Amino acid sequence: MDTTSSTDASKDTEERPKWDNKVQYLLTCIGFAVGLGNVWRFPYLCQVYGGGAFLIPYLIALVFEGLPLLYLELAIGQSLRMGSIGVWHSISPLLGGVGVASMILSFLVGLFYNTILAWVLWYFFHSFQDPLPWSQCPINDNLTGYVEECVLSTPVNYFWYRKTLNITPDIEENGSLQWWLVICLASAWSIVYICFIRGIETIGKAVYVTATFPYLVLTIFLVRALTLPGATDGLIYLFTPDWEILMDPRVWLDAATQIFFSLSLAFGGLIAFSSYNPKKNDCERDALVVGCINSATSLYASIPIFAILGFKATSNYNNCLNSNILDLTNAFDIADKNITTENYEGWLTFLNASDPDKVFSLNLKECDLKSFMDQSASGTGLAFIVFTEAVIEMPGSQVWAVLFFIMLFSLGLSSMFGNLEGVLTPLLDLHMVPKWMPKELFTGLICVVCFLMALIFTMGSGNYWLEIFNSYVGSVPLLVIAFFEIIGVVVFYGMNRFSNDIEFMTGRRPNIFWRVCWMGISPVMLVVVLVAYVVVQVQKHPTYPAWNPAYENFPTLEEKPYSDWVFAICVLLSSVPVLSVPIVAIYRLFKGQTRSQSKPNSPNPYNNQAFTPDSHTIES
Amino acid sequence: MLTRILPLIFLPSVLTQDLCKDGKDGNKVRISLKTGLGEEAYEWNESEMFLFKSSLAFAMRKHTGNDKLDISNILVCNETRRVSFIFVVTSPTNTSQLIPKAEVQAAVRNSKHRINSAFLLSDMTLEFVGIPPTLATPIKYDTPPWLIVFGVVMGAVAVGILALLMSTVTKGRRAKAKAVDSAEEGEGREGRVKENGTSLTHLELKDGVYNEAFSSDDERLTQL
Numbered sequence: 001m002d003t004t005s006s007t008d009a010s011k012d013t014e015e016r017p018k019w020d021n022k023v024q025y026l027l028t029c030i031g032f033a034v035g036l037g038n039v040w041r042f043p044y045l046c047q048v049y050g051g052g053a054f055l056i057p058y059l060i061a062l063v064f065e066g067l068p069l070l071y072l073e074l075a076i077g078q079s080l081r082m083g084s085i086g087v088w089h090s091i092s093p094l095l096g097g098v099g100v101a102s103m104i105l106s107f108l109v110g111l112f113y114n115t116i117l118a119w120v121l122w123y124f125f126h127s128f129q130d131p132l133p134w135s136q137c138p139i140n141d142n143l144t145g146y147v148e149e150c151v152l153s154t155p156v157n158y159f160w161y162r163k164t165l166n167i168t169p170d171i172e173e174n175g176s177l178q179w180w181l182v183i184c185l186a187s188a189w190s191i192v193y194i195c196f197i198r199g200i201e202t203i204g205k206a207v208y209v210t211a212t213f214p215y216l217v218l219t220i221f222l223v224r225a226l227t228l229p230g231a232t233d234g235l236i237y238l239f240t241p242d243w244e245i246l247m248d249p250r251v252w253l254d255a256a257t258q259i260f261f262s263l264s265l266a267f268g269g270l271i272a273f274s275s276y277n278p279k280k281n282d283c284e285r286d287a288l289v290v291g292c293i294n295s296a297t298s299l300y301a302s303i304p305i306f307a308i309l310g311f312k313a314t315s316n317y318n319n320c321l322n323s324n325i326l327d328l329t330n331a332f333d334i335a336d337k338n339i340t341t342e343n344y345e346g347w348l349t350f351l352n353a354s355d356p357d358k359v360f361s362l363n364l365k366e367c368d369l370k371s372f373m374d375q376s377a378s379g380t381g382l383a384f385i386v387f388t389e390a391v392i393e394m395p396g397s398q399v400w401a402v403l404f405f406i407m408l409f410s411l412g413l414s415s416m417f418g419n420l421e422g423v424l425t426p427l428l429d430l431h432m433v434p435k436w437m438p439k440e441l442f443t444g445l446i447c448v449v450c451f452l453m454a455l456i457f458t459m460g461s462g463n464y465w466l467e468i469f470n471s472y473v474g475s476v477p478l479l480v481i482a483f484f485e486i487i488g489v490v491v492f493y494g495m496n497r498f499s500n501d502i503e504f505m506t507g508r509r510p511n512i513f514w515r516v517c518w519m520g521i522s523p524v525m526l527v528v529v530l531v532a533y534v535v536v537q538v539q540k541h542p543t544y545p546a547w548n549p550a551y552e553n554f555p556t557l558e559e560k561p562y563s564d565w566v567f568a569i570c571v572l573l574s575s576v577p578v579l580s581v582p583i584v585a586i587y588r589l590f591k592g593q594t595r596s597q598s599k600p601n602s603p604n605p606y607n608n609q610a611f612t613p614d615s616h617t618i619e620s
Numbered sequence: 621m622l623t624r625i626l627p628l629i630f631l632p633s634v635l636t637q638d639l640c641k642d643g644k645d646g647n648k649v650r651i652s653l654k655t656g657l658g659e660e661a662y663e664w665n666e667s668e669m670f671l672f673k674s675s676l677a678f679a680m681r682k683h684t685g686n687d688k689l690d691i692s693n694i695l696v697c698n699e700t701r702r703v704s705f706i707f708v709v710t711s712p713t714n715t716s717q718l719i720p721k722a723e724v725q726a727a728v729r730n731s732k733h734r735i736n737s738a739f740l741l742s743d744m745t746l747e748f749v750g751i752p753p754t755l756a757t758p759i760k761y762d763t764p765p766w767l768i769v770f771g772v773v774m775g776a777v778a779v780g781i782l783a784l785l786m787s788t789v790t791k792g793r794r795a796k797a798k799a800v801d802s803a804e805e806g807e808g809r810e811g812r813v814k815e816n817g818t819s820l821t822h823l824e825l826k827d828g829v830y831n832e833a834f835s836s837d838d839e840r841l842t843q844l
Binding site: 336 | 650651652653654655700701702703704755758765766767769770773774777778780781784785788792
């Protein structure tokens with residue numbers, strides 16, 4: 001027996017890694033889907049769009065758009081057993097660009113996402129000090145008072161904008177590389193590398209911690225937050241439904257985009273993860289599990305977030321009242337603590353009646369609990385400004401700060417795995433890795449390249465560039481790619497063939513609900529969402545909020561318009577990933593490769609090509 | 621006679637009240653006992669005022685170095701329920717002359733901590749209007765604590781990466797050694813298959829056994 005062929009066959013089956021068990025696979029997908037957006041975007045949307053009423057468009061979008069697309073991606077990854085580029089190439093060579101676009105997108109998103117993790121690490125390192133560095137203003141150089149920038153704004157804002165980002169007033173001013181951010185970025189990429197070093201072999205072990213730890217911390221925060229004063233006010237404010245708001249089409253648009261980005265669709269990472277599955281695996285159940293857990297996590301996270309924000313609003317309100325009380329007490333020489341927060345209103349009317357001019361001259365602040373509650377934020381503003389301010393007021397601030405930032409880091413880390421797998425798996429499948437290069441070196445190379453490119457976000461203007469990447473890369477291109485994905489499967493691959501594959505994998509054909517969604521509802525919804533999103537974006541001239549101490553209304557952020565070359569970069573970022581789809585399609589059309597040459601998984605049982613009919617036989 | 625003496629007796633106190641109420645060199649003080657001490661707040665009475673006057677006299681003595689300054693040089697007026705009042709300091713040599721405000725403020729600033737401690741209060745709760753609270757000196761670290769945490773984390777990560785890379789290298793070496801073994805085994809097996817399997821082959825004595833039947837020792841033969 002020829003020994004060489006047996007070693008080749010064993011190499012083929014050895015080559016594709018696989019998950020150690022189902023739990024690893026599910027945890028990795030859940031970790032990828034559950035990310036920072038579940039914690040800092042969903043609660044904000046819930047609050048802004050009428051509390052409990054927002055759940056209706058959100059759940060509708062989940063059922064009709066999120067779950068079908070999720071099921072589709074997991075199923076094609078599992079049946080075609082390749083990364084995004086290989087999968088789309090097998091479906092149709094004209095669609096190879098979809099895979100390339102996914103890979104470029106995963107790469108670009110991975111760049112800025114890990115920078116956010118670098119910031120989280122910076123705050124984590126600083127949470128071990130007493131007092132927390134963002135709780136007080138630092139003293140200026142000649143020790144006469146506090147730093148002016150800090151006095152005008154708040155210590156929390158100062159720590160974020162000056163001490164962490166050292167932000168420039170304008171995106172055109174680059175500033176220099178901030179060395180502290182560079183080393184935090186290096187540590188973030190090192191931690192990512194150590195988990196990613198052998199692909200899913202190490203990722204599968206890491207997710208046992210990174211995917212489950214956030215839930216533990218959220219539970220701890222939930223218990224703590226519900227015992228804080230003002231927590232119930234925050235929760236009531238969050239969940240009180242405002243049904244009127246459902247008439248506003250922006251609510252539906254934001255719900256659809258939120259569910260889409262929250263599930264991390266169209267990155268290619270989910271396709272990569274499911275390609276390492278065994279052939280016979282119930283991907284329908286996996287999709288339902290991942291989708292539902294993702295939404296449930298969003299809801300679960302919003303409860304402690306809003307309890308804590310309610311607590312913060314209440315303490316701000318009390319501070320405001322107390323400063324007014326102090327002013328009144330000092331001006332009218334009333335005995336200490338005679339005016340309290342309870343009888344403040346009564347005293348105020350009494351004093352106003354007796355001496356209105358004096359009261360007026362005090363310039364008392366307007367203390368309105370509702371306006372403090374309205375000071376919501378999403379994104380980095382929520383984590384690094386609002387939440388850190390709340391943590392200062394909680395007893396034992398260091399513990400809560402450390403827990404919070406570790407939670408954010410593990411949420412982001414598990415999402416980074418998906419982004420990087422969306423880059424690594426297609427490259428491995430295309431055999432772009434030289435034979436002599438071990439996998440560890442290749443993943444290290446990817447991490448180093450990403451680190452070097454992400455250094456632009458550590459400059460003084462880095463935060464502005466990150467916002468650009470966040471808004472322009474992580475939005476429209478994803479919607480376009482998802483649309484091409486669903487069209488590719490329904491039109492090019494064929495619903496029948498797809499249903500056959502699913503029957504082979506799960507044991508049953510997809511029921512009428514899935515077929516109706518894939519063929520009708522989901523593509524229509526995607527197109528509507530895409531068009532509406534573009535229309536809304538185009539209407540307003542893009543501006544960005546700049547932190548400018550020289551601004552007359554400082555500390556309010558100054559809205560500056562993007563200059564032309566910056567706007568050109570924004571447009572490029574949106575269009576270049578998407579352009580690869582038509583470019584590859586045209587290229588393939590030119591070369592005449594319209595049909596897929598290889599059929600990877602359909603051995604014909606009637607012709608095993610062992611016996612080829614001899615055409616030279618002379619008929620006798 | 622009495623009517624003439626009585627005003628003379630009351631004149632100093634009237635004069636002192638005028639000195640205090642003139643207000644130009646007076647310092648206002650605000651004390652917030654309930655805010656500062658909560659449940660343990662003591663009541664503000666004459667004895668507490670006496671303590672205040674004596675601590676102020678102490679501060680003035682310490683600053684000016686003038687031992688003649690006495691508690692009678694501290695004049696207080698405009699007491700309110702707040703508790704707040706105005707005080708002035710008269711010169712020990714001439715009781716109708718006031719010590720300038722700036723000097724009083726400097727004296728208070730120097731001994732602020734002692735005065736606060738006498739009343740168990742802080743800069744916020746024992747307020748001298750016009751004297752800003754002293755700022756706490758910033759703590760100077762030799763190594764900022766965040767660098768220490770960073771060092772610990774990076775050290776752990778570096779060790780982890782090295783461990784993983786070492787395990788890859790040893791795995792590779794072990795796999796290579798196994799591959800060489802199995803290749804050798806494969807060759808040996810093939811070699812055995814090619815032979816027809818005599819019993820001697822597995823003894824690996826390919827050279828045969830020297831059976832010493834034929835000896836090359838020709839000593840017993842006669843030599844020619």
